[in-house]
Amino acid sequence: MKLWQGRFSAPMSADADTFNESLSFDQKLYRADITASLAHAQMLGKCNIISEKESQAIQDGLQSILSDIGSGALKIENAEDIHSFVEENLVKRIGQAGKKLHTARSRNDQVATDFRLYARESCDKAISLIKALVEALVLRAKEGAKYLMPGFTHLRKAQPVSCGQYFNAYSEMFLRDLDRFAACRRRLNIMPLGSAALAGTSYPIDREITKELLGFDEISENSLDAVSDRDFVAEYLFAASLVMAHLSRLCEDTILYTSDEFGYWNIPDEYSTGSSIMPQKKNPDLPELVRGKTGRVYGHLTSILTVIKGLPLAYNKDLQEDKECFFDAEATLFSCVSIYTALIEKITINVNRMFEEAGGGFSTATDIADYLAKKGMPFRDAHAVTGRLVQYCIKENKTLFRLSLKEFRAESELFEEDILSTVTPRASAEARDSVGGSSLNAVRRGVNAVRRRLKKF
Numbered sequence: 001m002k003l004w005q006g007r008f009s010a011p012m013s014a015d016a017d018t019f020n021e022s023l024s025f026d027q028k029l030y031r032a033d034i035t036a037s038l039a040h041a042q043m044l045g046k047c048n049i050i051s052e053k054e055s056q057a058i059q060d061g062l063q064s065i066l067s068d069i070g071s072g073a074l075k076i077e078n079a080e081d082i083h084s085f086v087e088e089n090l091v092k093r094i095g096q097a098g099k100k101l102h103t104a105r106s107r108n109d110q111v112a113t114d115f116r117l118y119a120r121e122s123c124d125k126a127i128s129l130i131k132a133l134v135e136a137l138v139l140r141a142k143e144g145a146k147y148l149m150p151g152f153t154h155l156r157k158a159q160p161v162s163c164g165q166y167f168n169a170y171s172e173m174f175l176r177d178l179d180r181f182a183a184c185r186r187r188l189n190i191m192p193l194g195s196a197a198l199a200g201t202s203y204p205i206d207r208e209i210t211k212e213l214l215g216f217d218e219i220s221e222n223s224l225d226a227v228s229d230r231d232f233v234a235e236y237l238f239a240a241s242l243v244m245a246h247l248s249r250l251c252e253d254t255i256l257y258t259s260d261e262f263g264y265w266n267i268p269d270e271y272s273t274g275s276s277i278m279p280q281k282k283n284p285d286l287p288e289l290v291r292g293k294t295g296r297v298y299g300h301l302t303s304i305l306t307v308i309k310g311l312p313l314a315y316n317k318d319l320q321e322d323k324e325c326f327f328d329a330e331a332t333l334f335s336c337v338s339i340y341t342a343l344i345e346k347i348t349i350n351v352n353r354m355f356e357e358a359g360g361g362f363s364t365a366t367d368i369a370d371y372l373a374k375k376g377m378p379f380r381d382a383h384a385v386t387g388r389l390v391q392y393c394i395k396e397n398k399t400l401f402r403l404s405l406k407e408f409r410a411e412s413e414l415f416e417e418d419i420l421s422t423v424t425p426r427a428s429a430e431a432r433d434s435v436g437g438s439s440l441n442a443v444r445r446g447v448n449a450v451r452r453r454l455k456k457f
């Protein structure tokens, strides 16, 4: 029997019922639903809308449902949605009093409240998982501060950078993600309960009581908006999408850096996969999968944005479509962040190979141009002189940091002995001591700055 059967003379047909149900997925909300109902029942009692005895009976009944679901003694089944399931089961357990739980409430403010409680916890979980990832990156950055690697633009070697600076770059991205989840949590922590179906309620409820009991920061100010607002779902999915975007960049680097062609990192066997036909292969399936799953989370963001677009005020059943995208994005996000934390902890870094490569591709050419510019040559001319030196190296199959002073001076009289120590990859990285730069000290300061900001979460 439906909660709303009274007005109907025929039961719902089986196919319509199956199409309409949400219990198969919204059962995930059972704890949030019972928590919100406990607070609602307490408030109804305190405001004398139901008797204290009835309120207590409802609360005891709800507690027993909660523990029976937790222990597996009660299976969630045979109801339209989780709200109907809990209420029907309550009535089975405590009889008449159970039928009073839904006084001054609608499933519209109920589901909005449950979902916010659920999403709040999910933000906390996302924050703790992303924090663990940043902590793993920080350890890598700390040990990598003294090692050099090639820095790329356009995926061509550009300038030597510090391996620590590289890992710090990802920490920056994930720190922004932490901030986004914290902001999302802050904005969603507003209580819709008490808005009822759409117009508010004629019962003398006290929303402050339920607000305090449920740990909300504020009470929603407009009942029409409160029952139909799903901005928090879109915000959560956007925050999750950007985490996935950042992870997928890290995936791409991982896939490139662990290839034979780069040879910078190794993924240990426990986190690698093989080929069913080519016996020699060691494949980076995990980063590829994370990169692939990014599309899935983006899809869920598009989905909720489309669901809320053009909805007339106030609640519409379209909004039932807010949950599956959230649950799947959440599970995807959590598994991807967790597996990547393990990967970051476990990859091995071939520091010698990276060091050799850091000096390749004439990566210290900018240092030569800067050297000349600092001696008074206009930068544009210095750029051209250095370009000619690069051409010379290509022709003679030489590297910039192995040229003799004579070879330098053939292009400009401004070169002196000290150019030979300026043009090495190490000197190039050390010269960049600006905030966020590649020198050992700048990177160490960067690591400390990341640690400091991480403490906020």
Ligand code: ARG
Residues within 6 Å of the ligand: 022, 026, 081, 107, 108, 111, 315, 317, 319, 320, 321
């Ligand atoms: N299962 C519904 C949802 O997820 C609960 C709210 C139902 N409200 C209604 N007016 N039919 O949105």
